[in-house]
Amino acid sequence: MSTPELPVIAGNEQLRADLQLMRRQNHLPHALLLHGERGCGKKTLAKWFSMLVLCEDAEHAPCGGCKNCRLVSENAHPDVMTAEHSGKRMGFSVETVRAVRREAGILPNNGDMRIFLFTDADGMSIQAQNALLKSVEEPPAHACFVFTVETIGTLLPTLLSRMTAKAVFPVSESECVTALTRLSYSAEEIQSAVSRFGGNIGKCIGYLSDEMQRQAAETAAGLTAALAQVNEYELLRLLTAAAADKDLLRRTLELFDMQIRDAAVHSLEGEFRLMGCDRSASEALAGRLSPRRAMRMHGAIAEAFADLESNVGAALTVTALCAALCEA
Ligand SMILES: [Zn+2]
Structure with missing residues (x-):
């Protein structure tokens, strides 16, 4: 037993x-x-x-x-x-x-x-x-x-x-590592998850156990970096790849939205509690982000969600989103 x-x-x-x-x-x-x-x-x-x-x-x-x-x-x-x-x-x-x-x-x-x-x-x-x-x-x-x-x-x-x-609060990174170890994940896996999601155990488990969630997090991190570098080509490339699957695109946009939120909080207050999936990419973006610009980007992502809801094609949605993000 x-x-x-x-x-x-x-x-x-x-x-x-x-x-x-x-x-x-x-x-x-x-x-x-x-x-x-x-x-x-x-x-x-x-x-x-x-x-x-x-x-x-x-x-x-x-x-x-x-x-x-x-x-x-x-x-x-x-x-x-x-x-x-x-x-x-x-x-x-x-x-x-x-x-x-x-x-x-x-x-x-x-x-x-x-x-x-x-x-x-x-x-x-x-x-x-x-x-x-x-x-x-x-x-x-x-x-x-x-x-x-x-x-x-x-x-x-x-x-x-x-x-x-x-x-209920997320825990410290070391507490998160201990909890994930008890759930039998390897040290390497745990490190990769904690580097993305800090002390949020549920998000770490999602990242480790769900391939699509992992892909969404990697893409959202890449999108944040591309936006920080004003690399329109990379932005469109990553968005187009995610658009191959609407569910993947939704999850990616959800995390990307959080990344922009983190960057906005960082530019306003310095310290921020990680809600997205890549602290350093958010910090890099923060330097280029006024609160107004962050709001416009958030609005552009909300519009993309609405488009997907009303069955606009994913390819068209990401093309429009890419343009809106670059103009924001
Ligand atoms: Zn009991």
Whole structure:
């Protein structure tokens, strides 16, 4: 039998200590909101929190070894439900919310609590939030709701006011290296990922495990360097290569947009928290970037996204984008 383990979590010690204290004092929140940038570990922490709530060892929760912890670890606990995403914005349908409300009224199978996870809830519609409001306002004693979002502003203030909100942060590079080592990546792989994404473990894992994500990061870094050197030819060459696959192009543009954001923050404030995938390329671009120019570039990328949405061909989209970036 394999030894069950706690999820690999690095950093965010204060957050975890706060929640553990709440558990020992029998004061766990009935609605927890974990917010922070993509890849910073919100879903892993939501899983850890589910263990904390359901663990049979109140004093040392989550222990990782009891039956409840094991079942959560294997994503097989009957009292932990993850709401299913649907629709273009990957929100939750009103039907899904109603189903969760019905489930919330049912007593737990294994223990004292039932947990309902709404992960990546940024796309949750107003209707779905309203449908959920009553359950979160007056939850049954055995129900606990956990939400993860990138930005808190996407939730209705009425819903937000009923939640205990906790910010989740990327960790230091050395903590990230330790966590990735525990996940059995080689030193060389880890170095390549951390040099791109710093202490964002989720983004590092995406880069190491998903070939397309890796390609998108390399291209976005190349685009930033090309833009810094005003190398229009290279810009168009890289964009055209990415345009061979619309999904690759979208991911590349998303990271490239973050690179421009990083460069803009760097030119304004010096220090910046890496959101893109190449710190030095962003720094090189920063010297050529006024805030107004950065906004125009961001606008040009947004326009390219809109074109792709409305089924303009990828080749045409990148040609227009290249021209707009050079004129910006
Ligand atoms: Zn346990």
